[in-house]
Amino acid sequence: MKRAISFFAGMMLVAGAIAQDSTGLTNPESVISDGKFLYVTNLGKAQGPTGKDGDGYISKLSLDGKMITRSITDAKLNAPKGTAIVRGVLYVADIDRVIGIQTTTGRKVVDINLSTTGTSFLNDMTPIDDFSLFVSATDVGKIFEVNLRSGNVREVANVKGANGVYYDKATKRLYTCSFSFEDMKGGEVGVISWDKGWATYEKIGDVQGAFDGLALLDDHTLIVSDWGAMDHPAGIVEKVDLTTKKVTKLEWPVMNGPADFYFDSKENRLVIPELVGQKVSIQKL
Numbered sequence: 645m646k647r648a649i650s651f652f653a654g655m656m657l658v659a660g661a662i663a664q665d666s667t668g669l670t671n672p673e674s675v676i677s678d679g680k681f682l683y684v685t686n687l688g689k690a691q692g693p694t695g696k697d698g699d700g701y702i703s704k705l706s707l708d709g710k711m712i713t714r715s716i717t718d719a720k721l722n723a724p725k726g727t728a729i730v731r732g733v734l735y736v737a738d739i740d741r742v743i744g745i746q747t748t749t750g751r752k753v754v755d756i757n758l759s760t761t762g763t764s765f766l767n768d769m770t771p772i773d774d775f776s777l778f779v780s781a782t783d784v785g786k787i788f789e790v791n792l793r794s795g796n797v798r799e800v801a802n803v804k805g806a807n808g809v810y811y812d813k814a815t816k817r818l819y820t821c822s823f824s825f826e827d828m829k830g831g832e833v834g835v836i837s838w839d840k841g842w843a844t845y846e847k848i849g850d851v852q853g854a855f856d857g858l859a860l861l862d863d864h865t866l867i868v869s870d871w872g873a874m875d876h877p878a879g880i881v882e883k884v885d886l887t888t889k890k891v892t893k894l895e896w897p898v899m900n901g902p903a904d905f906y907f908d909s910k911e912n913r914l915v916i917p918e919l920v921g922q923k924v925s926i927q928k929l
Contacts, residue, residue: 668714669703672917672924674768674904676727676734678747682707682906682915683716684924685724685736693723694739694764694783700724702736702745709915709924717745719752726768726809726904728777730792737766737779742790756795761788768858768904770811770818778818780806787820787836801836801843808858808868808904820845821855821868828873831855833866833884849889851882857916859907861929869902869916877921881905881914896927 671687681704688699700721704713716734721743724736733744733753740763744754758766758779765783769790772778777790778800785804788797805822812819817837824830833848833855853870861867864886872878879899883892900921905914916925 667709667923668711669917669922669924670699670701671919671922672703672903673723673725673919674727674736675906675915675917675924676729677707677906677908677915678729678732678734679910680707681705681712681747682709682924683727683729683734683747684917685727687723687725687919693725696722696739698722700738702734705924709926716747717750717752719743719745719750725766726780728769728771730771730777731774735769735777735792737769740764740766742766742769742777742779742792744792754792756790756792756797758788758790758797761786761797761799767807768809770809772811772813778809778811780809780820782807782823787818801845803834803836803845805831807831807856810858810860810866812860819848819858819860819866821858823854823856823871825874828854828871831870833858833868848884848886849891851884851891853882856903857905859905859914861907867907867914869899869905871901872898877901879918881916881927894927894929899925 674685684703690697690699701715724738726737728735740759742756763781767780767782769777769779787800805824807823808821810819821833822831829852857869866884877900879902881894901919903917903919905916
């Protein structure tokens with residue numbers, strides 16, 4: 645895993661050096677919105693996705709993707725990745741911490757340490773309710789439940805290469821997708837459900853890839869981003885029919901490292917950070 649992550653970090657540095665960075669984004673990993681603005685996490689340049697280098701930041705963009713504020717907070721961030729907004733607080737996964745930042749003031753209000761779990765690659769997160777989140781840890785292949793009030797952390801499930809997560813509150817089902825640095829076709833899409841308190845993981849269909857972002861479009865359709873490759877632009881977005889398990893590739897231009905996207909249900913579009921491409925793309929569904 646360390647070798648794979650080092651390769652990934654090196655690839656980002658090379659790509660960043662040749663990309664036209666006209667937007668002020670540096671290895672953008674996740675996009676979320678409060679309905680007024682887009683917020684984009686940036687891994688920074690120095691040491692890639694696991695380096696505690698202090699050069700990560702969160703940018704505020706207009707809803708059409710134009711830069712407003714390069715960094716919304718003075719709080720130290722290393723390699724911020726997945727995000728969630730709950731009650732006006734932007735939560736972000738930063739290597740081995742969950743950080744909460746007020747969107748209006750930029751003030752850090754939450755800092756929960758998960759280093760005792762063994763992870764150095766917290767990735768995506770999804771709200772359970774107003775006081776708790778599910779958070780994936782790609783390197784150790786686990787999903788944790790984090791209580792935002794008490795700071796308590798509880799392991800929920802083992803999912804190898806756990807990356808994107810989306811919790812459907814209506815059905816109480818947690819959808820996941822995974823990413824393998826060793827095998828770009830080694831990731832899968834799955835769902836975790838609970839029976840009498842026990843979490844059970846089930847693979848959804850035979851779709852395989854290097855999956856990153858994940859969202860539920862409607863009651864029977866998931867959408868996922870797939871990097872396709874690490875050494876050249878090959879990223880795609882796919883729909884997964886939860887009833888038939890049929891997978892449909894969207895006929896969009898190939899992307900360069902499509903990561904943790906934001907599904908804008910109001911405008912029926914995806915806002916996709918291209919991590920290696922150093923930009924954010926907006927595509928209508």
